[in-house]
C-alpha cells in the first residue's frame with residue numbers, strides 16, 4: 070500500500086529569546102534529533118478523514134470533508150472534542166492544494182478518504198509517569214529502554230510537554246505530508262521553492278491555530294532545521310489572520326506563494342565538530358505567553374533601558390554565534406590541530422581555558438574562540454537575569470541559576486542555559502568531547518532542589534523530510550496496517 074511519511078524536527082532556541090520577536094534581532098535555533106511524524110494512507114470511507122494519535126488515551130478524530138467554492142469545510146461528529154492545530158491545517162492546506170492541482174486528481178483522493186497518523190518521538194512528552202510506574206530511575210538508561218513512540222497513558226490535554234515544540238513540528242509535518250500525498254510537490258526534500266511553500270503554509274496555519282503571530286522560529290526550525298533566524302514581518306500574515314472566519318482564498322493563495330515578499334532570513338548552522346547539545350526537562354513548567362506579556366510590557370514602559378539591554382544581549386549573542394561558525398572553519402583548516410585542542414579543553418573547566426592562551430602551543434585560536442564563547446554566554450545569562458528582575462518574568466530564576474552554574478562547572482561544558490523564553494521548563498547544556506555528558510547527567514540525577522529529567526535528543530540540523538517508513542525504528546508498530 071502506498072504510504073506517505075514526512076517527519077519534522079523539534080526546536081531549541083539557544084539565543085535570542087524575546088529579542089527575536091522584533092525583526093531588529095536574530096536568534097540561534099537548533100533542530101533536534103527528536104522528530105514528529107505524519108503518515109498518510111488512503112482511507113476506506115467516502116470523504117472521511119481519520120486522524121490517529123496512538124500515543125494518547127483519546128486517540129482519534131474523525132472529519133468529513135466537503136469542498137464549496139474552492140474552500141474546504143470540515144465537519145466533525147464530536148463537536149466537544151477538537152484539535153485546533155489539526156483542523157486548521159487540514160482545512161487550509163486542502164483548500165490551498167485544491168487550488169494548485171487538477172480538480173479530478175484532488176476529488177479522487179478526497180473521495181477515497183484519508184487515514185492519517187500523527188506521532189511524536191518520546192522526547193516531545195515527559196516520560197516521568199511511565200518511568201515511575203515501572204519503578205525505573207529518571208535517567209537516560211531508563212529512557213533508552215522505552216519503546217519508541219510509547220503511549221503516554223494520558224490525554225493530549227493533560228500530557229506534560231518538554232518544550233521541543235510539538236505543535237510546530239506536527240503542523241509542519243502534517244502540511245508537508247498532505248502536499249506530498251496530493252502530489253502538489255514532487256521533490257520537497259531538495260527543492261527550495263517547494264520547501265518555502267511548505268514553510269509559508271505551515272507558518273500561516275500555526276499562527277492561525279495558536280491565535281497569534283509569534284516570531285515563528287519553531288515552525289522555521291521544523292522547516293529548515295538549525296539556523297540563525299530573523300523573523301518575518303507580522304504584516305505579511307495580517308490580511309489572512311485578522312479575518313479568521315472569512316479568509317479570502319485569493320489573498321491566501323497569493324501570500325503562501327513561494328515568490329511572495331516574505332522577509333524572514335535563514336542562515337543555516339550546525340554546531341562545530343565535537344560539540345554536543347544535551348537537554349533536560351524540569352518538573353514545573355512555565356507559561357510562555359504570560360512571560361512574553363510581562364517582558365514586552367516592561368520593554369514598552371522602559372524603552373531606553375530595554376534597548377540598552379537588548380543591544381547588549383544581541384552583541385554578546387552575535388559573538389557566540391560567530392565564534393561557533395569560526396570554530397567549524399578552524400576544523401576545516403586543520404582537523405588534527407582542532408581535535409587536539411578540543412581534547413585539551415574537554416578535560417578542563419571553561420573558566421580555565423584562558424590559562425591555555427599563555428602557553429606556547431598550537432591551537433591558540435581555538436582556545437581563544439572557546440573561551441570567548443564561554444565568557445560571552447555568561448554575560449548573556451547575566452543580562453537575562455537582569456531582564457528577569459526588571460520585568461518580573463522568571464526567565465532565569467535563582468533555582469535554575471544554581472543548576473546551570475553546577476553544569477557550567479563540569480569540565481568541557483561550553484554553555485549551559487535556559488532555552489527560548491526560559492523559566493522552569495527546561496535547560497540545555499553544550500559541551501565538547503564525550504566525558505561532560507555523563508558528568509552533567511550525574512549532576513542532574515543527584516540534584517535535590519528540583520527534579521531534573523534528561524531527554525535523549527541532541528542536535529540534528531536537518532529540517533522536515535520525506536521518509537521511508539521502514540527506516541524509522543518502531544514507527545511501523547504504531548500503525549494499524
Ligand SMILES: Nc1ncnc2c1ncn2[C@@H]1O[C@H](COP(=O)(O)OP(=O)(O)O)[C@@H](O)[C@H]1O
Nearest residue numbers: 122152153154187188189230234235236237239
Ligand atoms: N501527538 C499529537 N497528536 C495530535 N496533536 C498534537 C500532538 N502533539 C501536539 N499536538 C497538538 O499541539 C498542541 C500543543 O501545542 P502547544 O501547547 O503550543 O505545545 P508545544 O509548545 O509543544 O508546541 C496540542 O494541543 C495539539 O493540538
Ligand SMILES: C[C@@](O)(CCOP(=O)(O)OP(=O)(O)O)CC(=O)O
Nearest residue numbers: 086087232283284285357489490491
Ligand atoms: C519568547 C520567545 O522569543 C521564544 C519562546 O521560546 P520557547 O521555546 O520557550 O517557546 P514555547 O515552546 O512556545 O514555550 C517567543 C517567540 O519567539 O515566539
